[in-house]
Amino acid sequence: MSHAPDLTDIGTPALLLDEARMSRNIDRLAAQADALGVTLRPHLKTAKSTEIARRLGGPITVSTLAEAEVFHAAGHGDILYAVGIAPQKLPRVQALRAQGCDLTVILDSAAQAEAAARAGVPALIEIDSDGHRGGLAPDAPALVEVGRILHGAGLLRGVITHAGESYGARGREAHAEFAEMERSATVRAAEALRGAGLPCPVVSVGSTPTAHAARDLSGVTELRAGVYMFFDLVMAGIGVCEVDDIALSVLTTVIGHQQAKGWVMVDAGWMALSRDRGTAAQSVDQGYGLVCDAAGQVIPDLIVSGANQEHGIVSLRPGSTAMLPDLPLGTQLRILPNHACATAAQHGQYHLLPAGGGPRQVWPRFGGW
């Protein structure tokens, strides 16, 4: 506790960001991308912060056009909007491109390709590598059809996939298999396009689990990941990181007790933590989050076992033989999140705990679409 920062002036609940851990996480995946010989295109859907984007530099991925607009205004010129494009959104894409932003979209149908071609917007074709959501199979006849429509307008940039199912698999070996599924699906799709005389300069893959576990990305040109900069309990639960790598936490204050039940009430409910219960299906259910003291040290077996809108119920994990520590009214605690993307989305700012100590900073976050 001797190096604990003084957080008592922060109104709770509040989102804390441990800069040293974030920097370590960012450097770790950058080194991995270098070793694999691919370009890293970080996904900023989790961060939604121009300060964090500046640390990353280079090409980026976004999940909303609002992100594309904010990050372009902050100086980022090479942006991939990685959600299937609706034709109604193309005017906003065109407006950014007219301002000099190299904004690319993704799509998986002829109707979308025709709309993109009419709008003069370049696109990647989404490939389904694991049955998770959108995308064409690598051997789908529609792939070449879509490719021809885009290429006819000089707008075919390549192929993209995301193995979202990797979040449900545990351990490096399983994640490496998903990484190979991403690689082989996109490389087969690229070969199908090239075999039909079409260009496919970009072969883009990634998710946080697969990006860290990939051993060989032959044929791939770029790697994407988002939550890796913060990590969370879901990622720790599947073995992508350690709990000590989690850079994000929610600062909260004890507001009451129900001693007979072993409950400590805190002012972080689901509004501050999100409704995400991503660890519920894992081998260790962390409730709405794992509880640490104000210095960030995990308190053994203490979790947020229940959450109302502005109330969290902190208690020992079911079956625990640990002792409930004395946590008087007003005590500050930190909650590690199940899912950093969902928890961060509940907050308008990060309270940055600087890597070298020194004064805290407040970094704004944005939301919306």
Add this chain to the structure above:
Amino acid sequence: MSHAPDLTDIGTPALLLDEARMSRNIDRLAAQADALGVTLRPHLKTAKSTEIARRLGGPITVSTLAEAEVFHAAGHGDILYAVGIAPQKLPRVQALRAQGCDLTVILDSAAQAEAAARAGVPALIEIDSDGHRGGLAPDAPALVEVGRILHGAGLLRGVITHAGESYGARGREAHAEFAEMERSATVRAAEALRGAGLPCPVVSVGSTPTAHAARDLSGVTELRAGVYMFFDLVMAGIGVCEVDDIALSVLTTVIGHQQAKGWVMVDAGWMALSRDRGTAAQSVDQGYGLVCDAAGQVIPDLIVSGANQEHGIVSLRPGSTAMLPDLPLGTQLRILPNHACATAAQHGQYHLLPAGGGPRQVWPRFGGW
């Protein structure tokens, strides 16, 4: 579909508010409070909108000090902050009171009462009527002790309870029983205080299910409820409202298909809908929401069966024999939310569909603490 408003200029996903339904819901509970002879003190934790607060008028309840500050600045003078007070928050309460706001807090311990007494902040004592979260039992010896501390400083306002467990009970009969639990617990607590020579002018009860089902509130002075102005699928699932009463929906756009799986991909993922799966434990699991056409008509058996951050997967309910309708790329749909509080919190504004037709309005929402 003939009276459907034109929503095609709204960028999706977006939060829609049906004014006619909201007004009907507001009027319904106002009439119920009148009939029961109690003051209605609506909870604005769900609305977080000064426009909606203005419609309600009168005393209000809030869940954050940010709400108290915004609503006081908008002209509301009688505000109850209904989350157990942390001593660190009393300076903000004092600042609002110094500006003329009659802001009251709640608490359930001697330590909190001593802090409130030192700060000169009036309080209600929280009573536990159903084991849901905080509060003292009506016969707890601490009740009179806490009452004496507050009364010694002239700050004892009364007692308050909230039967949050009523959300898990189905049907008017069950909710009426919870309403009676709220009434009897608070009235017993008030009698215990009065029996010790202490005043107890305010006896405050309520939750949306109990407020609608209460038959007799003898001894109670005020009634609180929040989600009732919008309603949602959780409330419909326990019989507090009909699906046609739900005033809030998320407008979304079809962005793709996985035809072999019967999936329609839309641009409302959990970021737009929230991670709330409140109907999962009910007899009809609505997934992440029930799907309507753009005019607001429910499409039989169509739900959001899966959600990624910015992708929703729309499909027929498991076991349905309905036909998946043709929903081409670009089609607009509306999603009714599981939990209005959680879904609304994901959005920065309401797109108001006015009761009498006429031009749409945009009403800002706020968040934070």
